[in-house]
Amino acid sequence: xxxxxxxxxxxxxxxxxxxxxxxxxxxxxxxxxxxxxxxxxxxxxxxxxxxxxxxxxxxxxxxxxxxxxxxxxxxxxxxxxxxxxxxxxxxxxxxxxxxxxxxxxxxxxxxxxxxxxxxxxxxxxxxxxxxxxxxxxxxxxxxxxxxxxxxxxxxxxxxxxxxxxxxxxxxxxxxxxxxxxxxxxxxxxxxxxxxx
Amino acid sequence: xxxxxxxxxxxxxxxxxxxxxxxxxxxxxxxxxxxxxxxxxxxxxxxxxxxxxxxxxxxxxxxxxxxxxxxxxxxxxxxxxxxxxxxxxxxxxxxxxxxxxxxxxxxxxxxxxxxxxxxxxxxxxxxxxxxxxxxxxxxxxxxxxxxxxxxxxxxxxxxxxxxxxxxxxxxxxxxxxxxxxxxxxxxxxxxxxxxx
Numbered sequence: 400x401x402x403x404x405x406x407x408x409x410x411x412x413x414x415x416x417x418x419x420x421x422x423x424x425x426x427x428x429x430x431x432x433x434x435x436x437x438x439x440x441x442x443x444x445x446x447x448x449x450x451x452x453x454x455x456x457x458x459x460x461x462x463x464x465x466x467x468x469x470x471x472x473x474x475x476x477x478x479x480x481x482x483x484x485x486x487x488x489x490x491x492x493x494x495x496x497x498x499x500x501x502x503x504x505x506x507x508x509x510x511x512x513x514x515x516x517x518x519x520x521x522x523x524x525x526x527x528x529x530x531x532x533x534x535x536x537x538x539x540x541x542x543x544x545x546x547x548x549x550x551x552x553x554x555x556x557x558x559x560x561x562x563x564x565x566x567x568x569x570x571x572x573x574x575x576x577x578x579x580x581x582x583x584x585x586x587x588x589x590x591x592x593x594x595x
Numbered sequence: 596x597x598x599x600x601x602x603x604x605x606x607x608x609x610x611x612x613x614x615x616x617x618x619x620x621x622x623x624x625x626x627x628x629x630x631x632x633x634x635x636x637x638x639x640x641x642x643x644x645x646x647x648x649x650x651x652x653x654x655x656x657x658x659x660x661x662x663x664x665x666x667x668x669x670x671x672x673x674x675x676x677x678x679x680x681x682x683x684x685x686x687x688x689x690x691x692x693x694x695x696x697x698x699x700x701x702x703x704x705x706x707x708x709x710x711x712x713x714x715x716x717x718x719x720x721x722x723x724x725x726x727x728x729x730x731x732x733x734x735x736x737x738x739x740x741x742x743x744x745x746x747x748x749x750x751x752x753x754x755x756x757x758x759x760x761x762x763x764x765x766x767x768x769x770x771x772x773x774x775x776x777x778x779x780x781x782x783x784x785x786x787x788x789x790x791x
Contacts, residue, residue: 564755
């Protein structure tokens with residue numbers, strides 16, 4: 400079958416995003432040029448513009464896809480009725496998902512400053528939707544008295560920050576495996592939320 | 596009294612570091628030139644080299660001073676014998692110190708990738724010394740049974756990540772004041788560590 404522009408775009412799009420992610424995570428958005436990204440992909444700079452109109456759109460696509468995939472994976476989880484089981488599941492999910500994607504996580508936090516205001520609003524909206532998954536679990540547990548947290552939004556952000564921090568140091572942990580790390584975080588998060 | 600090179604350096608050094616911190620936090624280390632930093636300070640590019648030999652040294656100085664000042668402030672705290680009081684104090688201290696320095700915190704995490712290996716080793720050493728302050732509190736509490744944490748190093752990093760996350764969103768919290776935020780974090784951290 401002849402190679403069409405469409406099928407070409409389908410394979411080149413992911414390669415462009417992968418190259419942009421590597422370079423931006425290494426050097427920062429402002430220091431990376433479209434020319435460098437093209438060289439990393441192995442295409443001419445002009446060819447890059449077949450796949451993305453500009454560097455801002457490329458950054459936005461990276462961050463949007465990261466958040467959309469995270470949300471889709473989270474929304475596909477079963478929904479345990481027991482708030483403690485739901486919270487432990489959320490913690491294990493968040494750890495496992497983020498351990499595998501340190502570059503995407505790094506960019507998701509660090510390059511917010513470089514989004515246009517319209518793009519920032521979209522990413523913030525997706526982030527809020529993800530936070531609301533956790534906040535709903537904390538709310539349900541508080542309603543039945545198994546959790547006690549004076550401010551659910553603050554607690555949501557604190558727990559997500561605790562869990563996401565794993566990407567800073569997981570590679571140093573030596574012999575401790577992913578499952579053991581996830582178990583320890585899940586246990587700590589349950590205590591953090593608990594009504595004692 | 597005549598202005599000497601020494602006294603000039605004393606006032607220009609902090610101005611150079613403040614300008615570098617603003618620009619690096621905004622654009623990232625790799626995208627900021629010594630020429631831009633000089634322009635921000637209001638001196639000629641050549642004059643900047645009276646105060647720092649190169650951009651790497653400037654970044655290293657920013658990160659080293661941030662960690663040294665944090666350590667000195669932490670080491671100046673009283674040392675309560677009760678591990679729960681010590682942990683609550685550490686949490687409140689960390690929140691208060693970091694809320695005031697979002698740019699320094701941002702750089703401390705984000706620009707590790709741009710340190711030379713020798714400079715990275717120094718910053719990592721300072722960071723470990725700070726983590727050990729918290730780890731010692733957790734160890735003392737575990738020894739007397741008020742805390743229960745299977746891995747103190749993992750718990751130390753998780754708690755520091757939770758607390759440092761406050762710099763990402765504190766400005767959004769609207770009416771919630773610093774003390775209330777610090778109280779809520781201290782309460783969560785006590786629960787995280789507790790033996791139930």
